[in-house]
Amino acid sequence: MSNEQSNSFVNRETPIPVVSVTAPDASRGPTPSTQDGSKHHLSASKLKDKLESLGDNIGRPESPSRVSDRLFTMLLSQVLPSQDYDTDTQASVKDRRSREYVDRPSFSLPVMSSNFRRFNARIGVAFVFQNRAIRLFTWRQPTQTLSFLFVYTFVCVNPTLLAVLPLASCLFFIMVPAFLARHPPPPTNLPTDLYPLSGPPLAAAQTIRPAPELSKDFFRNMRDLQNCMEDFSRVHDSILSVTVPLTNFSNEALSSTLYLLLLFTSVLLFITAHLLPFRFIFLLLGYTLTILGHPFIQDLLTSDSTMQLVEEKQHESRSFLLNLSKSDITLATTPFPREVEIFELQHRPLHLTSGEYEPVIFSPSPYAPLSPSRIAGDRPKGTPFFEDVQPPQGWRWCDKKWTLDLLSREWVEERCVTGVEVEIEGERWVTDLHYEVLEESDGGKGKKAKGKERGRDQEREALRKTWEMHRPSRKGEWRRRRWVRGVERVSVEAT
Incomplete structure (x- = not known):
């Protein structure tokens, strides 16, 4: 064993089965035969060829880290999907682990295999602590457990000792063992004077290094990591089986x-x-x-x-x-009903003052004269037919048909809609008002204001003809009325 491996942090006390691959020896007898009579054995040369075939350059030996990297990559590529689900924008439930909330690297098989190897080589100290905790709380050595109870009693009686506990742990569990590693105690069969503690150090300083890849400690870490995953899964499932039915x-x-x-x-x-x-x-x-x-x-x-x-x-x-x-x-077993609304919009060009309004669309907004979409010049959004109006998601109709809202003045006042004419009888239309554009005087000469468009002249001419026919009209190009219908929540049994 090399010096680097001997100084590394050995974190296991139990042996692990090792499979040795050697060349066939004639002195050990014939090779075991299979059922069909053919003989098979795994030689070192064949195993070397298999491992070298995983690399880019066939026939060239590779380092153990490169071979293990390719082994983990091949294993993960068989069980993990290639699609990146971290950028799913169609998810109905927010995922707080998404990159939209935390900027973290995306999933990658090479990075996953490399990080797993690095993590597995360094996780041994956690398993050492776990094994010692298990030995402590299972009373393998009652004196150690009783000593822990005495210390725990002192801490509970005087909680201020919690400030001393981390420092004392650092002294007795880190620095004292490190000092004893450089100044080992004398053997029992030799006099103490030959090993003075004040003399020069007798051994090199103990260092903690990651477990070498494809070593015994590396595979022991994999074994303990596998067992920890199983323990976590069992505890997780046990907690959920008790708490979820009570709280969901x-x-x-x-x-x-x-x-x-x-x-x-x-x-x-x-x-x-x-x-x-x-x-x-x-x-x-x-x-x-x-x-x-x-x-x-x-x-x-x-x-x-x-x-x-x-x-x-x-x-x-x-x-x-x-x-x-x-x-x-x-x-409450019956769902509480709610009311939804839809606005029927009709349109008529301004120059057709005597024409009829034509149905355009059923929109969720009234498309008022001073609405942001109207000012921006956007067309109203909706559906052209009543049958295409659907209830909100998670709701269903509880009324058979739509009902005309007869209180048109109330929803106009609630929305603070201005510049409209409200019908309190009849079909309850709420129509835009078209104000007549007056001619501006210029020095008393009766000249028209400069910068007026030709469309304004046509509007004034149409209004002038209307007044001449004794049929005054101030209605604009849009009108709307409100329809309502009841909805109720869709229960789980109904779905």
Whole structure:
């Protein structure tokens, strides 16, 4: 083993099975045969050829990092899609992990494989901490667990020790082992005077290096990472199986009852939290969790009688909440109706003062004279037929047909629409007003104002003819009226 590997941070205590690939040896007997009688063996040369074939240059040996990079890339390319779902703009639910909210690099198979190898080579220290925590809380060495309880007791009694705890941990768990690595203690069979602590260091300083790729520690990290993913999945599924049915309002009465209980408890704690003995609570909680990890307690908890008792208590508590929700919570079963509107727009050119208005469109806005779209010169948006008007998304019609709004003056006043004429009888049209363009005087000579368009002259001529025929008209080119119809929410059962 090289010096670099010997100084690296070895983070495992248990061996891992190793497959050795060697050339066939005649002294060891014949090679095992398959069922069809043919002999197969995996030689070192064949394995080398397989690994070299993954590279760009066939026949040229590659480094272990390059080979592992290609192996991970090939593996991920088989199971991961090539489409980038991070730029999906048609999603109905906001994804806070999208690049629209946080600017992060896009997904890439080479980057994924490289980052996984780097992460796996450096994650060993976390698994060492995990293994030591498991040994501590499972009472593998009772003296260590009791020592932890003593320290935890001091911290709970005097919480100011939390400021000292990180520094003390750095001294005893990082610097002291590093010093002992350079000044190792003397063997028991030799006198202590031969190993003075004040003398020169007897070993090199311990360094923490990533586990070399394709080494034992590298594959042990992969093993522990695999087990951690399984543990996280089990805990995640267990928590969701308990909390989701209670909080996702699939049973609205049960979730409403739980919501009220949490609300009242939050209000009560907001008032009385300063009266609670938090030191005793944390002390009792720590001792309880530590004692639950004892093998004797674990055997009691995993027994059939205990599991049956827990299931019965869980069933009783759920039944209590269900009965409480049925007796105290009343939910509205009928959807509350709402009213939607549509405006029927008709148009007539200004120069046709005696012509009829022609139907144009059914629009969600009244297209008032001073509306932003009207000022900008945009055409009204909508559908030309009544049958094409659809209810809002998630709603359905509860009325059979549209009803004309007879209170046209009210919706005009609510929207502060000006420059219109309102019919309070008849068809309830709200028509634009066309104001006559007066001629401006210029020094008393009766000259027309300069800069007037030819269209203005035609409008004045049309109005003049109307006045001469004793049929005054001030109606503009657009008119509209409001139609309403009831809608109701579409329930899950209806969909």
